[in-house]
Amino acid sequence: MIHQRECPVETLIHVLGGKWKPMILWQLIESNKRFNDLEKLIPDVSQKMLSQHLRDLEREGIVDRTIYPTIPPKVEYSLSEYGKTLIPVAEVMCAWGENHNKRKYKESAS
């Protein structure tokens, strides 16, 4: 039986929709990061939510997790090639969101 497809807009919202996911991706667009780096760069995120969201993004194929068997071992998170296809989408979303924030600001200031 074929899986029932949800509305594609909802699919995207589901992929990006965790509280810290846009921030995690924003950081990984800049450069690959280790768990601890992300923890420091994203204020107020808990270890639990960070690892949970990283696993979600990994499961969707957006983020790659690479373990370097060095001593001490290090784990690096990066945007996958597929994950990079999200960048232009995020840019469009970002532009609309910025404009909307400005609009709301003007509204509340008037």
Added chain:
Amino acid sequence: MIHQRECPVETLIHVLGGKWKPMILWQLIESNKRFNDLEKLIPDVSQKMLSQHLRDLEREGIVDRTIYPTIPPKVEYSLSEYGKTLIPVAEVMCAWGENHNKRKYKESAS
């Protein structure tokens, strides 16, 4: 004091992120609709969630609510001019989401 702006991607996710909002907008892109029309067109939505999401979208300026003082009075919901700026954003999101759904289907089929 200036409001703290949230991340613009989160702003958009907040605007579109209710369970029934993409579906409501999809219906209103096609044509103006009354409360009852939307109820019939969106299976499983409750009156509570429909009116709550419509009020959210109205508050954000996406949807216009027009009351016609006919007998019986009728209330019509429509995409505002500003709401129409969401259409190209939704199209980009939709295209990515569709591709992602296909990708997941292939993955699970292999």
Added chain:
DNA sequence: TCATCCCCTTACTTTTAAGTAAGTACATTA
């Protein structure tokens, strides 16, 4: 040996979103 760092996981609690069921106020129609 004791503390510390890295990369997490687990159990539990709180908060937020959504669902269910009923009710309201007005009107028309049978």
Added chain:
DNA sequence: TAATGTACTTACTTAAAAGTAAGGGGATGA
């Protein structure tokens, strides 16, 4: 008079997401 239709709101319950706090297993360093 009773039922139906439109456009909702309110109170209550359930489910999903996020937050809090603690621990664990491996390593290094003092």
